[in-house]
Amino acid sequence: MSLPTKNSDTAHDRNIEQWKHCGDPGTPYLDSEMWASCESGSQVSALARSGEEARPYSFKAIPFQQTPTEPIQPNFNRIASPYRYLEYLTLGRILERCRDHFLPKLFDCQQALILGDGDGRFLAKLYTANPTLHATAVDISAAMLNLLRRRCEAAAFNAKILLLTCNSSALEHTPSSQTDLVVAHFFFDCLTQSDLDALIDRVAKHVRPNALWLISDFRIPGGPIRLPARLIIRALYLAFRILTGLRTTRLPDHATPLSRAGLIRIDHHHSMAGMLATELWQRPPAK
Ligand SMILES: C[S@@+](CC[C@H](N)C(=O)[O-])C[C@H]1O[C@@H](n2cnc3c(N)ncnc32)[C@H](O)[C@@H]1O
Numbered sequence: 001m002s003l004p005t006k007n008s009d010t011a012h013d014r015n016i017e018q019w020k021h022c023g024d025p026g027t028p029y030l031d032s033e034m035w036a037s038c039e040s041g042s043q044v045s046a047l048a049r050s051g052e053e054a055r056p057y058s059f060k061a062i063p064f065q066q067t068p069t070e071p072i073q074p075n076f077n078r079i080a081s082p083y084r085y086l087e088y089l090t091l092g093r094i095l096e097r098c099r100d101h102f103l104p105k106l107f108d109c110q111q112a113l114i115l116g117d118g119d120g121r122f123l124a125k126l127y128t129a130n131p132t133l134h135a136t137a138v139d140i141s142a143a144m145l146n147l148l149r150r151r152c153e154a155a156a157f158n159a160k161i162l163l164l165t166c167n168s169s170a171l172e173h174t175p176s177s178q179t180d181l182v183v184a185h186f187f188f189d190c191l192t193q194s195d196l197d198a199l200i201d202r203v204a205k206h207v208r209p210n211a212l213w214l215i216s217d218f219r220i221p222g223g224p225i226r227l228p229a230r231l232i233i234r235a236l237y238l239a240f241r242i243l244t245g246l247r248t249t250r251l252p253d254h255a256t257p258l259s260r261a262g263l264i265r266i267d268h269h270h271s272m273a274g275m276l277a278t279e280l281w282q283r284p285p286a287k
Pocket residue numbers: 074075076099115116117118119138139140141144168169170171184185186187190
């Protein structure tokens with residue numbers, strides 16, 4: 001059966017996916033008044049023109065079903081190799097110092113989940129200091145993971161056996177229940193608030209209750225630096241959008257979902273006039 005049409009209106013304009021035929025086949029003709037009453041789910045009677053004959057015709061508009069689409073993921077593969085040089089050129093070593101600030105507090109951890117670590121500069125340092133660490137690195141970029149593996153294996157021979165890399169979205173990863181460290185450096189800012197809420201909720205349920213969480217990210221401080229900070233962060237998002245297709249445009253709030261999951265911030269350090277924060281979170285042991 002052909003779809004009823006009128007002027008430039010289309011079935012999709014009206015949020016209608018298909019027209020269920022309820023009468024004789026033919027091409028229904030709608031005058032403008034009838035067309036106006038064709039809301040989703042409505043049943044309309046019209047005249048079907050079949051040859052010379054005009055016959056009563058009735059059909060039903062079935063609501064348009066949005067087919068679920070895969071979320072658009074950013075692609076960091078292209079910038080994986082030059083990534084650290086881009087970072088050093090734009091911000092010098094300040095991000096590196098931010099990532100490494102709490103490194104000495106992680107030397108006793110045994111099972112780490114490293115989310116979006118990029119080229120692995122942080123994890124390689126952690127392996128140098130703690131070569132018996134079991135780590136799972138999750139990243140959607142295969143090129144970043146290759147660099148990460150090479151760096152970690154060069155840093156600690158054991159990494160060949162103790163490091164597991166997962167080329168998938170962190171949003172779908174279920175961590176081991178032995179995990180006692182979760183690391184996310186400049187990764188949460190790639191996520192929307194709802195994705196971050198879901199990720200924190202799921203990871204917090206699976207890892208050990210006393211696990212440490214190390215999180216570094218940009219922040220917008222108060223005071224006179226507020227406006228320049230907003231502009232810098234907007235420019236960084238624009239650059240990542242052009243280079244990787246990243247869709248996120250604003251910094252999500254990780255403190256609320258972490259607190260909701262029962263964690264407390266046990267230490268923090270701000271740098272770059274308050275625009276960078278690195279934080280240690282942990283769930284307090286049961287009393
Ligand atoms: C901005 S880079 C940060 C890299 C590194 N952590 C650092 O501090 O420089 C973000 C990293 O997260 C990865 N990434 C982005 N979205 C992801 C997702 N949904 N799941 C896993 N990795 C993701 C990217 O491929 C990239 O390696």
